[in-house]
Amino acid sequence: MFFELLQIAVGQRTSFSQSPSMEDWQWMFEEAKRQTLFGVCFEAIEILPAEQRPSRDLLLSWYALTEQLRCLNKKLNMRTVQICSYLSGQQTHSIVLKGQGIALYYPKPSLRVCGDIDIWVDAKRQQFCNLVKERFSCGKMVYHNVSCHFFSDAEVEVHFTPSWLCNYFRNRRMQRYFKREFERSKENYVDLPEEAGRICVPTLAMNRVFILQHIYRHLFGDGIGLRQMMDYYYVLRQGFTEEERLETVRQLRRLGMMKFTAAAMYVLKKVFAMEDKYLLVSPNEEEGRFLLEEIMRAGNFGKSDPRIVHPEKENKLQSFLRITRQNFRFIGHYREEVLWNPLYRAWHYLWRKWNGYL
Secondary structure (H helix, E strand, C coil): CHHHHHHHHCCCCCCCCCCCCHHHHHHHHHHHHHCCCHHHHHHHHCCCCHHHCCCHHHHHHHHHHHHHHHHHHHHHHHHHHHHHHHHHHCCCCEEEECHHHHHHHCCCHHHCCCCCEEEEECCCHHHHHHHHCCCCCEEEECCCEEEECCCCCCCEEEECCCCCCCCHHHHHHHHHHHHHHHHHHCCCEEEEHHHCEEEECCCHHHHHHHHHHHHHHHHCCCCCCHHHHHHHHHHHCCCCCHHHHHHHHHHHHHCCCHHHHHHHHHHHHHHHCCCHHHCCCCCCHHHHHHHHHHHHHHCHHHCCCCCCCCCCCCCHHHHHHHHHHHHHHHCCCCHHHHHHHHHHHHHHHHHHHHCCCC
């Protein structure tokens, strides 16, 4: 029944196949919060026939939560413009990844649950930290980003690359791809809602590759939820030509992601009733069922998955072994990335230590 609610939210249905009970609605409210989709789900309620709507008390609670989200998105839009303007003043070009940029693909951007601000810059790691350290502090430096304390009310992650793959050879291909796309994206300006200002975002062509790869990477870390899949639903719903589809598939194949892509197409069709014309490849039902089960267990970035634990008193070796064990459940599905994962993490630890980031 929750999938039907999501299909109503994205405009694929206008009502439920049968009226939900009060218990059904309470469960869907909790699931919408767990999957961080309560904003778009509230919009769906407004178009339902009166006999299928939740109780007044539940509706008021849902409304209050959604209004808080609207205010939070308004603030984050403002902060995003401010950080981009600051970096521009420092002669550093920036591109906003995911977040407020992806929200623009939604019919109502203010209803997408927002997180932190992800900024992609054309600067070297140490060069960037030296640039901002007089006014701001930087946190933990890792291969692809560093957290920077620009604001007290909004988290900012500065990216030196949008993402990575554990497989060394495929990662090299992807980093070359990102370098090319940075040049194409740095003039791709969009206007944020309510005249908040202009920001630069990745091209739609890049997002067809990057957003799916971002979902893929989180599968091996904190887990993924339906909000990330809805983001990709709206990316693909922007449309593409056959030539653009073939180019996207070519890039995903070069990254070793074809099995995951086919699984994701199944999830998009099953959960959101995605039309065939927007699918990149034919869905793989077996892989898709496995992926959907992982998504429903994990919730938003694995916060509801008891298998994904982060013990407080855990040393580096224990953490290494725990993550390796967790990821081995994917060995029958994404063998290459699973086997490369411990090698990448060992290299990453040594790289951070060598460069003084530990």
